[in-house]
Amino acid sequence: MTDNVLSQQQRTTASGSSTETPGTEPYLVVDNLTVKFPTADGVVQAVTDLSYTLEQGSTLGIVGESGSGKSVSSMAIMGLHDYKRTQMSGSIRVGGREILGLTNNQMQSVRGADVAMIFQDPLTALHPFYSIGAQISEAYRAHHDVSKSAARAKAIEMLDRVGIPQARSRVDDYPHQFSGGMRQRAMIAMSLVNDPKLLIADEPTTALDVTVQAQILDLLQELQREFNSAIIIITHDLGVVAEMADDTLVMYGGRCVEHGPTKEILTHPEMPYTWGLLSSVPEVSGDTDARLIPIPGNPPSLLDPPSGCSFHPRCTHRDKVPGDLCRTELPELVPGNRGSHHLKRCHLADPDSIYAAEVLPEIAPDLVDVIIEAREDDTPPAPEGR
Amino acid sequence: MTQTDVTPASGSERGTSGPILEVSNLTKHFPVRSSGLIRRTIGQVQAVDGVSFQVQRGQSLGLVGESGCGKSTTGRLITRLYDPTSGSMKFDGREIATLNNKQMLPLRSEIQMIFQDPYSSLNPRHTVGTIVGTPLRVHKVVPEKQVLNRVRELLEVVGLNPEHYNRYPNEFSGGQRQRIGIARALALQPKLLVADEPVSALDVSIQAQVVNLLQDVQKEFGIAFLFIAHDLAIVRHFCPEIAVMYLGKIVEIGDRETLYNRPHHPYTQALLSAAPDVKQAAIGGRRDRIRLEGDVPSPINPPSGCRFRTRCWRAEDLCAKVEPPLLQIGKQHKVACHFAGEFDAVGEKPVPSTLAALGVNRAGDKVADATVDVESLDKAGYDDTWTDLAEHRQASAQVAG
Numbered sequence: 001m002t003d004n005v006l007s008q009q010q011r012t013t014a015s016g017s018s019t020e021t022p023g024t025e026p027y028l029v030v031d032n033l034t035v036k037f038p039t040a041d042g043v044v045q046a047v048t049d050l051s052y053t054l055e056q057g058s059t060l061g062i063v064g065e066s067g068s069g070k071s072v073s074s075m076a077i078m079g080l081h082d083y084k085r086t087q088m089s090g091s092i093r094v095g096g097r098e099i100l101g102l103t104n105n106q107m108q109s110v111r112g113a114d115v116a117m118i119f120q121d122p123l124t125a126l127h128p129f130y131s132i133g134a135q136i137s138e139a140y141r142a143h144h145d146v147s148k149s150a151a152r153a154k155a156i157e158m159l160d161r162v163g164i165p166q167a168r169s170r171v172d173d174y175p176h177q178f179s180g181g182m183r184q185r186a187m188i189a190m191s192l193v194n195d196p197k198l199l200i201a202d203e204p205t206t207a208l209d210v211t212v213q214a215q216i217l218d219l220l221q222e223l224q225r226e227f228n229s230a231i232i233i234i235t236h237d238l239g240v241v242a243e244m245a246d247d248t249l250v251m252y253g254g255r256c257v258e259h260g261p262t263k264e265i266l267t268h269p270e271m272p273y274t275w276g277l278l279s280s281v282p283e284v285s286g287d288t289d290a291r292l293i294p295i296p297g298n299p300p301s302l303l304d305p306p307s308g309c310s311f312h313p314r315c316t317h318r319d320k321v322p323g324d325l326c327r328t329e330l331p332e333l334v335p336g337n338r339g340s341h342h343l344k345r346c347h348l349a350d351p352d353s354i355y356a357a358e359v360l361p362e363i364a365p366d367l368v369d370v371i372i373e374a375r376e377d378d379t380p381p382a383p384e385g386r
Numbered sequence: 387m388t389q390t391d392v393t394p395a396s397g398s399e400r401g402t403s404g405p406i407l408e409v410s411n412l413t414k415h416f417p418v419r420s421s422g423l424i425r426r427t428i429g430q431v432q433a434v435d436g437v438s439f440q441v442q443r444g445q446s447l448g449l450v451g452e453s454g455c456g457k458s459t460t461g462r463l464i465t466r467l468y469d470p471t472s473g474s475m476k477f478d479g480r481e482i483a484t485l486n487n488k489q490m491l492p493l494r495s496e497i498q499m500i501f502q503d504p505y506s507s508l509n510p511r512h513t514v515g516t517i518v519g520t521p522l523r524v525h526k527v528v529p530e531k532q533v534l535n536r537v538r539e540l541l542e543v544v545g546l547n548p549e550h551y552n553r554y555p556n557e558f559s560g561g562q563r564q565r566i567g568i569a570r571a572l573a574l575q576p577k578l579l580v581a582d583e584p585v586s587a588l589d590v591s592i593q594a595q596v597v598n599l600l601q602d603v604q605k606e607f608g609i610a611f612l613f614i615a616h617d618l619a620i621v622r623h624f625c626p627e628i629a630v631m632y633l634g635k636i637v638e639i640g641d642r643e644t645l646y647n648r649p650h651h652p653y654t655q656a657l658l659s660a661a662p663d664v665k666q667a668a669i670g671g672r673r674d675r676i677r678l679e680g681d682v683p684s685p686i687n688p689p690s691g692c693r694f695r696t697r698c699w700r701a702e703d704l705c706a707k708v709e710p711p712l713l714q715i716g717k718q719h720k721v722a723c724h725f726a727g728e729f730d731a732v733g734e735k736p737v738p739s740t741l742a743a744l745g746v747n748r749a750g751d752k753v754a755d756a757t758v759d760v761e762s763l764d765k766a767g768y769d770d771t772w773t774d775l776a777e778h779r780q781a782s783a784q785v786a787g
């Protein structure tokens with residue numbers, strides 16, 4: 001960990017301005033991140049060798065089940081892990097600045113100003129004793145040297161911006177006086193008050209109703225266009241990813257198992273776990289007689305992860321790999337047959353044709369022709385503007 | 387699975403025909419009390435306000451809606467965890483809305499419930515054997531000596547290792563815990579299972595396992611389900627008939643093909659358009675999303691007339707004045723909207739279809755006698771005749787086929 005304390009003196013001011021670095025490095029670079037928690041039962045390896053990058057103005061969707069390490073990895077970017085109890089290695093660079101290894105005080109200047117987070121449950125994330133306005137202006141004053149009244153004006157402006165009606169009178173309300181959707185809007189207002197360049201949304205809509213979820217997703221996209229911020233959206237819902245994310249990263253057992261442009265991942269998934277995620281969700285327009293195909297078994301224990309590929313005990317395609325490779329050897333995260341943009345961690349030689357021949361007809365018998373057709377006129381990836 | 391002696395409950399004592407559950411005009415109001423010493427009642431939360439539906443034997447009815455629409459309260463009323471304010475609930479032909487606890491006791495074995503949260507609905511200090519065995523002991527279904535055997539059978543039915551009866555809930559994962567809850571609900575061979583969000587607390591890959599288990603259980607034991615969920619895709623997958631609730635009322639009810647392919651109520655259309663759809667997105671198709679403004683109003687002081695009108699893009703003065711009745715507009719399709727019509731017709735507003743039936747003009751004033759008996763609209767189930775929206779006349783099953 002000590003070797004990460006390299007670039008503390010890079011920036012001394014606490015303001016969130018001008019972190020543009022020369023060169024072409026993307027705004028967020030996560031490189032070989034590993035997070036371990038020593039516990040009484042042994043070391044929990046929550047995240048292992050996770051690497052990805054994110055440009056400003058684009059959205060990354062991280063998909064996985066509970067315990068797959070998706071939240072732990074993004075909390076590391078926020079510096080929210082207890083440094084005394086967590087072992088972290090690798091590198092996280094935000095705007096060129098290494099943040100792994102920063103002290104809590106140094107992290108304060110990054111948190112909120114450069115990187116902000118929206119949590120899943122706004123009722124527990126907002127403080128019940130303080131008014132919404134007070135909480136937003138506190139976040140603003142932490143990074144800006146302004147008067148209380150100016151901060152309050154800023155809070156009203158932000159509440160208005162995220163679509164709270166009568167923001168001027170609602171600013172003094174307490175969280176319990178807001179509905180679920182309005183609380184989530186207030187959270188978004190709070191996280192955006194310092195114009196962060198990176199926004200991490202951890203299951204931002206899971207606690208919300210569908211119609212409100214649609215409102216919040218629309219709002220996030222709108223704000224992203226306005227502020228040109230990078231967004232990491234963490235979810236278990238592939239539907240949310242399909243609508244929001246440019247890139248998708250699938251996590252399983254603390255590792256990235258598939259990573260690529262969202263459309264590519266959804267039309268040409270190459271990892272049996274991703275197939276499982278697609279097949280176990282019924283669709284509002286699917287075939288009602290089709291039986292759901294669950295992924296058998298349970299998610300792996302991170303205390304005692306399976307040998308080889310961590311998905312192999314639940315994988316129904318492991319017999320297609322010669323020998324006992326899946327059980328004995330961890331597959332590398334390498335580009336598949338479809339080019340360098342699409343990374344997968346699987347021993348299967350030609351997963352794409354297995355998907356088209358075996359998995360797709362099971363998942364969507366009524367859509368299979370349409371999807372095959374759509375797959376054919378796919379030209380590998382131009383990051384599509386939305 | 388089949389070597390167990392869990393047999394489909396026989397309908398020996400009471401009838402075997404007709405719906406297993408018939409709910410008419412069910413209402414539940416929770417009083418809101420003032421603070422202070424006297425605590426007068428200052429309002430009513432109209433959680434469920436005049437709901438009518440039927441659940442057929444061995445079939446499933448889905449209840450969907452957003453939080454606070456009263457779907458969970460409806461489930462709890464049917465299991466009599468709450469006492470209804472008014473209305474009738476006929477279970478197997480017998481009125482259960484007015485029974486007291488003692489009279490209710492023998493019936494409780496026939497209506498069981500699966501809860502949403504498998505963490506809080508299992509007592510952490512009891513072993514699985516105790517949790518699943520307690521209903522058997524309370525209702526003295528089997529002699530004490532055989533309880534353990536029966537528990538093992540039940541655990542096997544739900545796909546758990548029967549030798550794990552000695553373990554505590556914390557030793558199981560979320561999906562396994564939900565299986566324990568299902569085993570407990572199955573212990574008394576109920577005729578009706580109320581499943582309140584049975585999979586929403588589980589991981590995606592586990593949800594499918596539990597949904598498949600519930601379908602197996604239903605097929606094998608012929609249990610009727612009232613399936614309460616907010617996830618439209620799961621409900622559609624599980625239930626042939628679905629009711630959509632909004633602020634304590636059913637706004638649309640029908641068979642799943644009609645409801646999902648040709649929804650007529652604007653709220654149903656908005657719900658469906660808001661649900662993200664992976665496979666559609668995968669092929670690049672994206673439906674037009676209807677953006678609903680604002681939040682669900684408070685059930686303490688619901689809007690006059692149609693309760694959805696504050697968020698509805700079709701609303702007119704009429705909607706504030708006259709409450710739209712739940713009118714049958716198809717063989718198995720009822721909708722409560724003055725401007726019921728398919729989504730394609732959003733551009734040009736459909737002519738209010740309820741005017742003739744209610745005998746009012748478009749401004750909401752009474753001009754003639756109602757052609758439809760509004761009282762009769764409270765009753766559950768479907769009639770042989772209905773109002774044809776396109777032609778503004780009564781249609782019947784014989785004519786329409």
